[in-house]
Amino acid sequence: MARPSMLIALGALAVAAVACAPVDDTATTAAASPTASTGASTATACTKDQLTLITPGKLTIGTDKPAFEPWFKDDDPSNGQGFESAVAYAVAGELGFDRDEVQWETVKFDTAFAPGEKRFDFDINQVSITADRAEVVDFSNGYYTVKQAVVTLGDGKFAGASSLSDLKDAKIGVQVGTTALDAVKEVVQPAADPNVYNEQIDSINALKNEQIDALVLDLPTAFYVTAAQVEGSKIVGQFSSTGGAAPEEFGLVMEKGNGLKSCVDKAIDALKANGDLAKIEQQWLSEAAGAPELK
Incomplete structure (x- = not known):
C-alpha cells in the first residue's frame, strides 16, 4: 500500500x-x-x-x-x-x-x-x-483490492507516459515499507533505484520540488494528491502491483x-x-x- x-x-x-x-x-x-x-x-x-x-x-x-x-x-x-x-x-x-x-x-x-x-x-x-x-x-x-498509480507534474518529462517501459529512465519516489516500493522494483523496473522516503508527505514534497519525476502510491491516494496536495499534477496511469499475479489486497x-x-x-x-x-x-x-x- x-x-x-x-x-x-x-x-x-x-x-x-x-x-x-x-x-x-x-x-x-x-x-x-x-x-x-x-x-x-x-x-x-x-x-x-x-x-x-x-x-x-x-x-x-x-x-x-x-x-x-x-x-x-x-x-x-x-x-x-x-x-x-x-x-x-x-x-x-x-x-x-x-x-x-x-x-x-x-x-x-x-x-x-x-x-x-x-x-x-x-x-x-x-x-x-x-x-x-x-x-x-x-x-x-x-x-479492498489495490492498484498502484503513477503521479507526475502536469508538464513533467514523463507526464505523457503510456506504458511502464516509458518510465524506465524516470526518477521515482515511494514511501518506505509500502508495497509501492516492491511494485516499482519488480513491475516498473526503472534503471535507477527509487528514492525512498520515511513519510508519504516527504515524497509528495519531493514531487512538488521536482526532486523526483514521478510518485508511485495507491490509486485512491493518488486522486487526493492530484486534487488537493500537488497543484498541476496528474495521474499518468495505474498498474497492478503484482504484475498480473494474484491481486494485492488491504x-x-x-x-x-x-x-x-x-x-x-x-x-x-x-x-x-x-x-x-x-x-x-x-x-x-x-x-x-x-x-x-x-x-
Whole structure:
C-alpha cells in the first residue's frame, strides 16, 4: 500500500447510514460465527462478551496519524467518514459493537505489522497483505483490492507516459515499507533505484520540488494528491502491483495468533455478501476507476 488520499464527494446519506450504523447484538451474533478453518466450534465464540479484547467491552482499532482522505475525513477516524473509518465501524457493527463502544489508538503505519504485542484489537491503515508480513501478524480477509498509480507534474518529462517501459529512465519516489516500493522494483523496473522516503508527505514534497519525476502510491491516494496536495499534477496511469499475479489486497492487521481473526473474517465476508462493503467503496472511492492502465 501507499498512503494518504483524494477528495471525494460525500455521496448519499443513506449509504453512509448503511456503512456506519451499528448493528444490534442479536443480529450481529448470528452473522459473525467463526469459520471452520480457525478451529472455533460454535457461533457463540463471536458474541461480544466472548471476544478477547485489549479493553473488555471495547473494540480498540488502530490507525496512523494524520489520517488522510479518502480513507478518513478531517483527520478524525472516529467520525465514521472516509472509506476505512466506514469499514471499521461496519466491521464493529457486525461484531456487535455500538459506536460508543469503539475506541481508536494511534499506530504508525510500519509499526502495525511489525512483530510483537499490539495495542489494538485490529488495525486499519491501507496495509497490504503479503506473505512476509503474515509471518509476524495475522491479516483478515481482504477488504479492498489495490492498484498502484503513477503521479507526475502536469508538464513533467514523463507526464505523457503510456506504458511502464516509458518510465524506465524516470526518477521515482515511494514511501518506505509500502508495497509501492516492491511494485516499482519488480513491475516498473526503472534503471535507477527509487528514492525512498520515511513519510508519504516527504515524497509528495519531493514531487512538488521536482526532486523526483514521478510518485508511485495507491490509486485512491493518488486522486487526493492530484486534487488537493500537488497543484498541476496528474495521474499518468495505474498498474497492478503484482504484475498480473494474484491481486494485492488491504487487510485488517491483528497480533499473531489473535483469536479475534475468525470473527473479523466472518464480519468482512458478511459485509461483502450483503453488499455493504461495495456501497462503502462506491461512496468513498468512486473515482478510482478513472485512470488509464499502464502495461
